[in-house]
Amino acid sequence: MAGNRRRLRRDWQVHFRVTSRAGTYQSPLPSGRRRGATWASPRQGTTAILHAAGNETLAVAGAELAKLCPSHRHPLTSSTARGTTMNRLAQRYLAACFILAMFQPAASRGDEPLPRTPPLEPAAALKSFETRPGFEMQLIAAEPLVTDPVAMVYDENGLAYVAEMSDYPYTDKTTDKPFVERTMDRPIGRVRILEDTDADGDFDRGTIFAEAFSWPTGLALWKGGVFVAATPDIWYLKDTDGDHRADVRQKVFTGFRKFNVQAVMNNLVWGLDHRIYGAGSSNGGQIRPADRPDAKPWLLARNDFRFDPRHCGSGASGFELISGGARFGNTFDDWGNRFICNIRNPVEHVVLPGRYLARNPYLPVVSALHDAAESGDALPVYRISPPEAWRVVRAARMVAEANPATPRSETNAEGYFTSSSGLTIYRGAAYPREFYGNALLGEVAGNLVHRQVLSPDGVTFRAGRGDDHTEFVRSRDNWFRPVNYVNAPDGTLHILDMYRETIEHPWSIPDDIKAELDLESGRDRGRIYRLAPVGFQPPAPPKLGEASDAELVSQLENPNSWWRETAQRLLFERQPHEAVPPLRKLLKESKNPLARLHALWSLEGLSALSDDDLALALADAASGVREHAVRIAEPRLPQAPPLAERVIELADDDEIRVRFQVAFTLGELIRSPADEDVRARASVALATIARRDGADLWVRTAVLSSANESAARLLLELLADKDFVMGSEAPPLVRDLATVLGARNKPAEIAPVMEAFAKLGPKAAGVASPLIVGLGNGLKRSGKKLADVVPAGSASAHRIHHLYESAQTLAADSTAASDPRLAAIELLATADFSRSRETLAALLAPREPQSLQMAAIRALSGYADAEVAPLLLKNYSALTPGVRGEVIQALLAQRDACSPPTRSAATWPWRSINRRSSYRPTSAAGRPCFSASVRPAIG
Known part of the structure; x- marks a missing residue:
C-alpha cells in the first residue's frame, strides 16, 4: 500500500496510508460478521485501520479474502503454541482487498466517484x-x-x-486505444x-x-x-x-x-x-x-x-x-x-x-x-503530497495479483x-x-x-x-x-x-x-x-544579439554555461573571419580550460582550426581539452603524420578518458589509408591500452571496436606477453577478443590462436578457460561449435578436453565457492551437449544455490536438442518462482519447445507463461505454434 507502512499487531490491525474521503465507513467485506472492520478517515492522508478483533473475525476475513483474491493459494493463517498468526502475504492481501473495496470505481460500487484533488491558484x-x-x-x-x-x-x-x-x-x-498509433x-x-x-x-x-x-x-x-x-x-x-x-x-x-x-x-x-x-x-x-x-x-x-x-x-x-x-x-x-x-x-x-x-x-x-x-x-x-486515490487502487490491485516480478513502484502508490x-x-x-x-x-x-x-x-x-x-x-x-x-x-x-x-x-x-x-x-x-x-535578484535580460564578434569570444570564459554556449552558437551562425585571431589567442593563453575547449570547437566550426592549433590542444594541461582534440583530429590523421604520432603517444596518457578516446580513434587510423608504418604503430599503441585498461569494460569495448579485422593479431600479441597473461586484467579481454574471433569464424585467424593456446604455460592458466569460453560463444553466433574448428587429436583439443573434465568436477562440487562453479558452468556451455548434459541437469536440483540453477538453465538453453525441454521441466514444480521464470524464458527460446510431446503436454507450464510473460512461442515460420494437442494444457 502507499507508504509501504503495513504492520500487524496482536489485535490484528493492518495500517496503511491512503488518499481518503471524509467520513467513516463499514468494511465492505460481504460477510455479515463485520464487527471491528472500520474505515475512519476524517482528512486526507490519514491512517486507515482494518481491525479484525479476534480469531473468529480473522477467519471470516480470510474466507472473504479467498473470494476476492482467488489467485491466492497460500495458507492465510497458521497455528502455533502461541495461537493463530497471519502470514505476511495474508497481511498484504487483506490490506489490498480492503483498499480495493473502499476505492473501487463508482461504476461497480454504486457510490460516489473516486476523490479528485482541485488545483491551487x-x-x-x-x-x-x-x-x-x-x-x-x-x-x-x-x-x-x-x-x-x-x-x-x-x-x-x-x-x-x-x-x-x-x-x-x-x-x-474516444479514439484512444492501447497499442494503436495516434496519427489522427x-x-x-x-x-x-x-x-x-x-x-x-x-x-x-x-x-x-x-x-x-x-x-x-x-x-x-x-x-x-x-x-x-x-x-x-x-x-x-x-x-x-x-x-x-x-x-x-x-x-x-x-x-x-x-x-x-x-x-x-x-x-x-x-x-x-x-x-x-x-x-x-x-x-x-x-x-x-x-x-x-x-x-x-x-x-x-x-x-x-x-x-x-x-x-x-x-x-x-x-x-x-x-x-x-x-x-x-x-x-x-x-x-x-x-x-x-x-x-x-x-x-x-x-x-x-x-x-x-x-x-x-x-x-x-x-x-x-x-x-x-x-x-x-x-x-x-520522499514526497509530501498524498498519492492520488486512483494510484492507491491500482497499486492494491497489483498487490492482489501477487506477481513477484512486479516492481515495488507498481505495488506501492508512492515512494x-x-x-x-x-x-x-x-x-x-x-x-x-x-x-x-x-x-x-x-x-x-x-x-x-x-x-x-x-x-x-x-x-x-x-x-x-x-x-x-x-x-x-x-x-x-x-x-x-x-x-x-x-x-x-x-x-x-x-x-x-x-x-x-x-x-x-x-x-x-x-x-x-x-x-x-x-x-x-x-x-x-x-x-x-x-x-x-533565497533573496535572489535576477539581472537584466541579455543582449548578446547586439554583441560584437570580439565580445562573443570573451563570453566563452563566462562561468554560466548559457552565455558560453550561446556565444559559441552565434559565432557558428555568423561565421566571422575576424573572430579567428582572438579565438586562437584564447586557445593558447586562457587560464580557463572550458574557454580553451569552446575556442577549440569554435575554430573548428569556422573551418579555421589548423594542425598547429590541434597540436597545441593535444598537449593541453586539461585532459578534457586533450580528449576533444583527439576526437577533432581523427579525420585528419591519415594525411597528417605529425598529428598521428602525437595521438599515438597519448595511448600512454595519464588520464583514462583520454586513453578511452584514443582507443576509439586508433581504430580509424588502423583502417585508414595512412602510411603502413603509422598503422603498425597504431596497432602497437592499441595493444598498449589493452594491456593497461583491458579490465575496464568501457575501454575494453573501445579496444574491441577498433580490433575487428585485427582481433587475431592483437590476441596473439597479448598471449605472447607473459606478464600480461598472468595479470587480473587479462581474462575479460582475452575472452572478448576470442568472442570476436569466433564470431568472425575465419579458420586462418583461429588456427594460430589455438596453437598459442596449446602452448600456454601453467602460469597462464587464468586465461585458458576465458579464451575457450569466448571462442565457443563467438562460434555459436556464427552457427558453429568448437569441434568444427579444433582438429580432433590436436594439442589444443587435448587441452580443451582436460579443461572440460576439470569444469565438470568443479561445477558438481557442492563444497566449492559459487564463483568458480559459475565459471565452470560457463565453460561447460561451450562443450558438446553429450558431455555437459548430466552435469548441468544435476545442477537444477532445488538443493543447489539459485544462482547456480539459473546459470545451468541458461547453459542448457543454448543447446538445440530435443532433450533440453524435458530436463528443464523435470523439477519445475519444486523450483522457486525466480528459477521458474528462467525456465520459461529458456523454453521460449527453444525451437523444440514449440512441439512438446503430446504425452507430456499437460506438464508444460503454459499457464505460467501466459500469465507472467509477454512472449508467445512461435514456429520456425514465425506463426503461433500452439498445436491442438497442447492447447488443452494452456487453458
Missing part, C-alpha cells in the same frame, strides 16, 4: 513548496500567459520560446514566445509564435528561428518581420512514430560539435528528410539522433542515429558528456558512441548506457521513481559551488524535484542522492508536475511545471479507473518557476 501553489534550505521557488509565469510547458529555450536577447504540449495525452479520448489526433500543440518587458525577472507578455503542432517536446535555436520537435516531424520556424509570429514554417524531417505519448522524441539540445542532439525515446520510426520522401530512411529504434542545422532542407540530410534511447530527458555537462533518463532510471550516461560500435558487428556489447545512479526499487523518493523526467545538469553560477554539475530531474508523479551528485568513475560517472531522506524541491500540491528544466541566462535553473491533475499514460490505467479520471484536466494551466537562492 498560483499564489497558493507557491506556499505548497518545501525546498532545500537556502533556496526558494519564484514564480515567473503562469496561466493564461503559458499553458502545458514541456520545453523552453532562451534566445540571445532573453526571449523565451516555450513548447506547449496541449495535446497530452490525447485530443479525443488533432494537432493543438503550440510554441509561445514569452517576454520580460520591464526587466524585473518575470514574464509579462506572451505571444503565440506558431500552433497546430502534434506533441511538441523540444526546441533548438538557429539563425533567428527555432527547430521544433513535434512528432512525427521536426520543423524550422522563423519570424522575419518582428511581430513574434512565425512567417517561415518548414518541415525538415519526418517519420517519427506517433505511438506512445510518453515515448516521443524530445529535448533538442546543442552539442559542442555544432550539432543538435535529440532524445529518440522508444517509439521508433523511419526518418527521412521532408524534402526527399523517396530517400532511404534511417530506422530509429532505441536510438537518439543528431543533425547538422546547416544542411536541413537543402537536399542534404545532416541526420545521424546515435547511442541512447531512453525517455524524456537529454542533457550535457561542460565537457560534452551526455546524460539521459528513463522511467525508473534517473541518470544514464551515454558512454559508447554508436558510430564506433558499428565498426565491429561482432562486439559483445550489452549496452552503450551506464546507470550512474541507483534506479528502480533501489532508489526511494519510488516511476516518471523520471527532464534530466538536466546544473551549469550556472547563481548557486553555491557545491551544486555545480549536479543532475536534477523530476519525479513527476511524486510532485518533486530530485537531485543527484555526479562524480567521475573511470570513463563514466557514479551518482549519489544529493538530499538525505528528503528532496531538493517537493510540493504538497498533487498538480505540481515538474517535467523539464532550463539552465537560464540568470544562472539559475528554471522549472517547467505542466500543472496537470494527472500525468500517466492512458494505457497504464485500468479502464474502469480511467473512466473516473479526466486525463485532460489542466490543459488550460501551466507554471514556470525560477529555483533560486
Whole structure:
C-alpha cells in the first residue's frame, strides 16, 4: 500500500496510508460478521485501520479474502503454541482487498466517484513548496500567459520560446486505444514566445509564435528561428518581420512514430560539435528528410539522433542515429558528456558512441548506457503530497495479483521513481559551488524535484542522492508536475511545471479507473518557476544579439554555461573571419580550460582550426581539452603524420578518458589509408591500452571496436606477453577478443590462436578457460561449435578436453565457492551437449544455490536438442518462482519447445507463461505454434 507502512499487531490491525474521503465507513467485506472492520478517515492522508478483533473475525476475513483474491493459494493463517498468526502475504492481501473495496470505481460500487484533488491558484501553489534550505521557488509565469510547458529555450536577447504540449495525452479520448498509433489526433500543440518587458525577472507578455503542432517536446535555436520537435516531424520556424509570429514554417524531417505519448522524441539540445542532439525515446520510426520522401530512411529504434542545422532542407540530410534511447530527458555537462533518463532510471550516461560500435558487428556489447545512479526499487523518493486515490487502487490491485516480478513502484502508490523526467545538469553560477554539475530531474508523479551528485568513475560517472531522506524541491500540491528544466541566462535553473491533475499514460490505467479520471484536466494551466537562492535578484535580460564578434569570444570564459554556449552558437551562425585571431589567442593563453575547449570547437566550426592549433590542444594541461582534440583530429590523421604520432603517444596518457578516446580513434587510423608504418604503430599503441585498461569494460569495448579485422593479431600479441597473461586484467579481454574471433569464424585467424593456446604455460592458466569460453560463444553466433574448428587429436583439443573434465568436477562440487562453479558452468556451455548434459541437469536440483540453477538453465538453453525441454521441466514444480521464470524464458527460446510431446503436454507450464510473460512461442515460420494437442494444457 502507499507508504509501504503495513504492520500487524496482536489485535490484528493492518495500517496503511491512503488518499481518503471524509467520513467513516463499514468494511465492505460481504460477510455479515463485520464487527471491528472500520474505515475512519476524517482528512486526507490519514491512517486507515482494518481491525479484525479476534480469531473468529480473522477467519471470516480470510474466507472473504479467498473470494476476492482467488489467485491466492497460500495458507492465510497458521497455528502455533502461541495461537493463530497471519502470514505476511495474508497481511498484504487483506490490506489490498480492503483498499480495493473502499476505492473501487463508482461504476461497480454504486457510490460516489473516486476523490479528485482541485488545483491551487498560483499564489497558493507557491506556499505548497518545501525546498532545500537556502533556496526558494519564484514564480515567473503562469496561466493564461503559458499553458502545458514541456520545453523552453532562451534566445540571445532573453526571449523565451516555450513548447506547449496541449495535446497530452490525447485530443479525443474516444479514439484512444492501447497499442494503436495516434496519427489522427488533432494537432493543438503550440510554441509561445514569452517576454520580460520591464526587466524585473518575470514574464509579462506572451505571444503565440506558431500552433497546430502534434506533441511538441523540444526546441533548438538557429539563425533567428527555432527547430521544433513535434512528432512525427521536426520543423524550422522563423519570424522575419518582428511581430513574434512565425512567417517561415518548414518541415525538415519526418517519420517519427506517433505511438506512445510518453515515448516521443524530445529535448533538442546543442552539442559542442555544432550539432543538435535529440532524445529518440522508444517509439521508433523511419526518418527521412521532408524534402526527399523517396530517400532511404534511417530506422530509429532505441536510438537518439543528431543533425547538422546547416544542411536541413537543402537536399542534404545532416541526420545521424546515435547511442541512447531512453525517455524524456537529454542533457550535457561542460565537457560534452551526455546524460539521459528513463522511467525508473534517473541518470544514464551515454558512454559508447554508436558510430564506433558499428565498426565491429561482432562486439559483445550489452549496452552503450551506464546507470550512474541507483534506479528502480533501489532508489526511494520522499514526497509530501498524498498519492492520488486512483494510484492507491491500482497499486492494491497489483498487490492482489501477487506477481513477484512486479516492481515495488507498481505495488506501492508512492515512494519510488516511476516518471523520471527532464534530466538536466546544473551549469550556472547563481548557486553555491557545491551544486555545480549536479543532475536534477523530476519525479513527476511524486510532485518533486530530485537531485543527484555526479562524480567521475573511470570513463563514466557514479551518482549519489544529493538530499538525505528528503528532496531538493517537493510540493504538497498533487498538480505540481515538474517535467523539464532550463539552465537560464540568470544562472539559475528554471522549472517547467505542466500543472496537470494527472500525468500517466492512458494505457497504464485500468479502464474502469480511467473512466473516473479526466486525463485532460489542466490543459488550460501551466507554471514556470525560477529555483533560486533565497533573496535572489535576477539581472537584466541579455543582449548578446547586439554583441560584437570580439565580445562573443570573451563570453566563452563566462562561468554560466548559457552565455558560453550561446556565444559559441552565434559565432557558428555568423561565421566571422575576424573572430579567428582572438579565438586562437584564447586557445593558447586562457587560464580557463572550458574557454580553451569552446575556442577549440569554435575554430573548428569556422573551418579555421589548423594542425598547429590541434597540436597545441593535444598537449593541453586539461585532459578534457586533450580528449576533444583527439576526437577533432581523427579525420585528419591519415594525411597528417605529425598529428598521428602525437595521438599515438597519448595511448600512454595519464588520464583514462583520454586513453578511452584514443582507443576509439586508433581504430580509424588502423583502417585508414595512412602510411603502413603509422598503422603498425597504431596497432602497437592499441595493444598498449589493452594491456593497461583491458579490465575496464568501457575501454575494453573501445579496444574491441577498433580490433575487428585485427582481433587475431592483437590476441596473439597479448598471449605472447607473459606478464600480461598472468595479470587480473587479462581474462575479460582475452575472452572478448576470442568472442570476436569466433564470431568472425575465419579458420586462418583461429588456427594460430589455438596453437598459442596449446602452448600456454601453467602460469597462464587464468586465461585458458576465458579464451575457450569466448571462442565457443563467438562460434555459436556464427552457427558453429568448437569441434568444427579444433582438429580432433590436436594439442589444443587435448587441452580443451582436460579443461572440460576439470569444469565438470568443479561445477558438481557442492563444497566449492559459487564463483568458480559459475565459471565452470560457463565453460561447460561451450562443450558438446553429450558431455555437459548430466552435469548441468544435476545442477537444477532445488538443493543447489539459485544462482547456480539459473546459470545451468541458461547453459542448457543454448543447446538445440530435443532433450533440453524435458530436463528443464523435470523439477519445475519444486523450483522457486525466480528459477521458474528462467525456465520459461529458456523454453521460449527453444525451437523444440514449440512441439512438446503430446504425452507430456499437460506438464508444460503454459499457464505460467501466459500469465507472467509477454512472449508467445512461435514456429520456425514465425506463426503461433500452439498445436491442438497442447492447447488443452494452456487453458
